Amino acid sequence: MTITVIYFEKVSPEIHKMIETYKEPTTEIVYWHDLNDSQKEHFLSRAHYFITAAFPITRSIIGKAPNLKLIQKTGSGVDNIDLEAAEERGILVASTPGANSSSVAEMTIGMILCLYRKLHFLDQETKQGKWLMWEHRPFMFEMKGKTHGIIGMGNIGKKVALLSKGFGTNVIYFNRNRLSIEDENKLGISYTSFRELLTISDIVSLHIPLLAETRNLIGETELNLMKPNAILINVARGNIIDEKALVQALKTGNLLGVGMDTWSSEPMQADNPLLQFTNVLATPHVGGGTRDVLENVLRLSFENIEKVEKAKMPNNLV
Structure with missing residues (x-):
């Protein structure tokens, strides 16, 4: 079964390569900033996982994702995620504290x-x-x-x-x-x-x-x-x-x-x-913006996705 992951941050060609390295062959990665409005609606309707760093994951976005299982934050602070909306739906939220x-x-x-x-x-x-x-x-x-x-x-x-x-x-x-x-x-x-x-x-x-x-x-x-x-x-x-x-x-x-x-x-x-x-x-919010951190949080994010797919609890639940 193919699982769909929406990656909400803008990516350079180099970051794109890094993400592709960590994902499983059965994982479809969709890049939010590459989509038009109709495509966004389409992929939200089938998304199983969100990965976000700073992009706001609002109640509206969560409400359009009926199959969503996990919102994965690549960082520690989760103030950009509507935790109440996620909790109401039983959607897991995890972060990567200490990684950066x-x-x-x-x-x-x-x-x-x-x-x-x-x-x-x-x-x-x-x-x-x-x-x-x-x-x-x-x-x-x-x-x-x-x-x-x-x-x-x-x-x-x-x-x-x-x-x-x-x-x-x-x-x-x-x-x-x-x-x-x-x-x-x-x-x-x-x-x-x-x-x-x-x-x-x-x-x-x-x-x-x-x-x-x-x-x-x-x-x-x-x-x-x-x-x-x-x-x-x-x-x-x-x-x-x-x-x-x-x-x-x-x-x-x-x-x-x-x-x-x-x-x-x-x-x-x-x-x-x-x-x-x-x-x-x-500076433009790059305190944790090193390649070392990016590799670490991507690895942790896809490990959590794999855990949820195996009906296990992800690490660092919020």
Whole structure:
């Protein structure tokens, strides 16, 4: 029996080859962005499995898929999936927690280094023939000796802590549930309150899911608590930061820089006012976007599909 899988993300020729490598011969892969409207309706009516990374799996889409068994998320956060609609239909939802944690952690450190050392400026200026060997030095910093405040100490937060400490930072953290003293000692980190973290950190990075209680967690009040010349990194979810408040904070010149990999609206709007600031490092939600991660999540996704086909429960059910 042929099973039909709809892959909802845009794919390059290289990604297409990777997907074909992992699927079973009896699996039909349908690429959502290659379909016209009538084809979408047709393939939804026969689809057994969905694979999504960021594409919104809405109640409407779920309702048009009577044969759907599993929605597989290639990532950890499932805020793009209507979980209530899936549950009402008895459709399984699974994710791949931890699969992208190393890539996201490395992206976090990369953004910090880029902002501290002005790499994005230096690259552009040097390519323009400018030799600004001395001009930026008073405004560039080392990570060594800085206090790095991590909000969220899950798989990604822990890896960020270890990498950051390798550069000689003092790592503090805030998490909804405090780690054990044993785990804190193992990681070499200290727990503090949310407010205290914002007040004393030179670097603040976000590694939490988007929930009702984390939406706009970083707003005007929180941004005003941050130190002069602090760096803010968001590789989690866009709506955790109130972008309007962030624009106002950047206008004051208090923040040294901001790294934004996730946005309140994705794809990001071309007129987003954050793009006017040269000290905002902007990337298109690629924190977990390495080939290593892609290979890992594709393998895990098709393993879960195979499990469901064999009447077994998939790994990492939501």
